[in-house]
Every structure is written in C-alpha cells, then in structure tokens.
Amino acid sequence: MFALRSALLIIITLTTSCGVPNEESRCERCLTDINELRTKQLRARDYGSSLKLFDNAVAENVFFLEFESDGLRQFARIDTPDDVRHKRPIVIFAHGWVGADNAPNYDFSLHGEGMYSRLIEAYRQAGFLVVTPGYRGHGVIEGQPAQGIEYLHAYDNGSYLSPMLYAIDVLNLTAALYEAGQIPSPLGTIQIDTNAIHLVGHSQGGDVALTAAAVTGDNANLSFEYNAVSIWAGCFTHRFLQAEMYGPMGSSLEAFISGDGSWNSTAVGSDGEVNPNFTFGWPADWIGTVDTSSDEWTWQEDAYGSSRDEAIRARYDQMYEVLKAHQVIGSNVSYSTSTENDRTEFHHPIEVQKFMSEMGGYDVPEWIKAPINFNFSDRDYYSIPEWNNDLSQRINQLGGQAHSYEYTGTNHSLEVSSRVWYSPEGTKDGFTQAIERDIQLFRTSIQ
Secondary structure, eight states: OOOOOOOOOOOOGGGGTTTTOOSSSOOTTTSOOOOGGHHHHHHHHOOOEEEEOSSSSTTTTTTEEEEEEEEEEEEEEOOOSSOOOOOOOEEEEOOOOTTTTTTOOOTTTOOOHHHHHHHHHHHHHHTTEEEEEOOOOOOOOOEEOOOOSHHHHHHHHHHHHHHHHHHHHHHHHHHHHHHHHEEEETTTEEEOOOOOOOOOOOOOHHHHHHHHHHHHHHHOOSSSOOOEEEEEHHHSSSSHHHHHHHHHHHGGGTTTTTTTTTTSSSSSSSSSSBOOOOSSSSOOOOOOOOOOOOOTOSSHHHHHHHHHHHHHHHHHHHHHHHHHHSSSSSSTTTEEEEEEETEEEEEEEHHHHHHHTSSTTTTGGGOOOEEEEEESSSTTTTTTTHHHHHHHHHHHHOOOOEEEETTTTBBBTTOOOOOOOTTTTTTOOOOHHHHHHHHHHHHHHOO
C-alpha cells in the first residue's frame, strides 16, 4: 500500500485556495531565466516524460504513476472507470492551491468526502480515466517525496507565478500520455483515446488549466491538444487583479464591510455612508459569521486585522522582490500610489505591466481554441463573474467556443453553503449541474 502522508489541512488553509504570499524565500534562481514562464515561451518549448507505475493499488480503481517534469520526480493519481477493455477518454484534473507548508503531505484527495473526491468520482463514473497530477513538490508516495518544493517557496506567493510552473508539469504529463497512448496499471495496460484528452481546473488549478489551454491552442510546435477544457471557480485573471482581490479579501475586514461597519454585501451602509476601500461583497463562507458584534466573531478579528492597503502592499512587495531577484526590473524600481475618491490606487511601471500581462492565458484569448466551460458562483471572490464573463466573451468574439455558467448562491466549490447568510434557503447546488455540463461538452468534443 502506498505510504501517502495525510495532509492536516486546518481551516485557515481554505482562505488561500488561490495562493498566498509565503514568508520564506528560497531558490530565487530556480529558473535560469524567469522569461521562460511567459506564455509565448511556453508555447515554443518541448514537453514529454516517461510514465512509471507504482505496483500496489491504493484502492479499487485507484493507483499512482510517477513522471518527470523539468527533471523533477512527480506523481499522478489515476482513477479508472469500471470498464477498461477499450480505449478510454481522459480527464486531467488540475487541483487548487495547497501551499508550501502542506504540499509535502498532499494526499491527492484520497481521504474524506470533499469536493475533489466527488468531482473525480463523477468523471470516473461517466467513463473517463481521471488523471490528477500533484505538481512539483506535492505528495510523498512509498516514502519518496515529489521533488521541487523549493519552487513553491520561491514562487507560490504574491508574484502569482507558480501556476505557470504547474502548467509545465501538466503539459509534460499530457505529452507523455499522448505519446504513449496507454498507461501501465496494476491489472495491465490501459489504452488511451488520444483524441479525447480533456482538462479540468479548480481554483488555482483554473490558472494552470487556462495557461495549458493557451499553450496548446493552435500550436504547430506540439503534437497534442486538449479536446475541451472546464474551469471551476478559477483564479485565472491577470496578476494585478489577483493581488488586489485576494490580498484584501483574505486579511482585511474593510474589504467587504459597508460604510457603517456592518456587512450587507455592498459598500453602502444603512446610513448611506460608503466604504471607499470596499473590494467585493462576499467573504469566504468558511469564516462562519459576518456579524462582527456576535460572540462567534473571535479569531476573525485577528485574521482580518489588516487594512486593504496593507494587504495589497504585502502582495506587491513579494511580486517586486521576485522580479528584482530575476533582474526583470532594477533594484530601485517599485510601484507607486495615488489617492482617488479616498481610495488608494496602485500603479506599476510599464515593464512590470508588460511582463505580468504575458503570464497565463487571460490576456491571450486568441490562443484558447479548445471548447471551454467557465463554471462559477456569483459570490465567490476567488473567481468573480466579471472575470469569467469577460474572458468568455473575448474568446467567442475571436471565433472560439466558450460557455459561461453562473451558479447563484453557491460557494467556491459550487456547492450550497451551510451558512444561511451565504447560501439562502432555496439555493440550488451547482456542482451536479456543472458536472453534467462538462460531461456533455466532453462527449460532444469527441464526436
């Protein structure tokens, strides 16, 4: 049996599912040239790996493969449908943020009945071979740790560059699956339908999936592509929007309260006072309460003790530290601020704007060629409707095929929250419908 060390994911981990700044800063030179992470550069490079089976199955229909990415040993969980006598279509699932502290103990969702377990099982039951890569630095199998944890310490922070590295990992694994046309399993070889490889990403994995889709779309340098893609509550927008949303919403009360100091999901208080530092109306549902006068508002007072400006500065300070370490900008270059309508606005030098705009898939809709679903909530700050609708519209305007689906009242997992203030009575679960829409898209793309 696999010696997978279970992750102890305390509740505070859930606040940062799209990535947080990490105080440790190691391996600043993990990349010889940070420009390698630009989407244009990722489209020009080669991908591939070998696949190695671990002999013992974890459970019925579940086992692990080892693969290499940029010379780093990594692992992928494999879930097989009940019938593997014929070629099977694939869903590659790019999971969300885990973080440097928990990545070595990442358990690939083997334990518990969480959203990822439900998602993997739903695709498997629909007849798909489900492949869940752990990314560099994630997981320990049979006593062997995945290599590359130093990359998380260096880049899984306010620079928002780690999804590009994880996209490389996913692309190397995809290329290996495509080239092999089969995978080894404890029960023998399973044939892959290489014309039916699909990609799903949740949360930070949405950034990973969108980047991978942009790399493979209409790319003559590659022999493989994705038939269809689905992004669930994806953290995929450009780096500045991420910093100015995730920083305040994860650590600043003033980011989501109204002008009178209470919460009503708007900036305007009952007395008409407007909160100039308002960012988004819905904090994460796991905080338990939005009533700051209740006895339940205890640990939240410390967790949300920063101001909006402090939270944003913390993210940008990390971003600029990484850029300076890689000589993208000079040591004296920094962002600037101005005050407009009692709100601090942050401004970046042209070279920083250009560099960050070349990361990920958000700013290159012309390269998103695979049919794509965007599944999101109306009140999940990790993936707000405007980002999903905007990108979907831009893809369609360029001749692509994007579908934008909003699930009202649901949380970051597209499920109904147990908090009535978040999901009022009558809220419909979005998870099941999103799965059905994905399966329909995937099956249509195969035909």
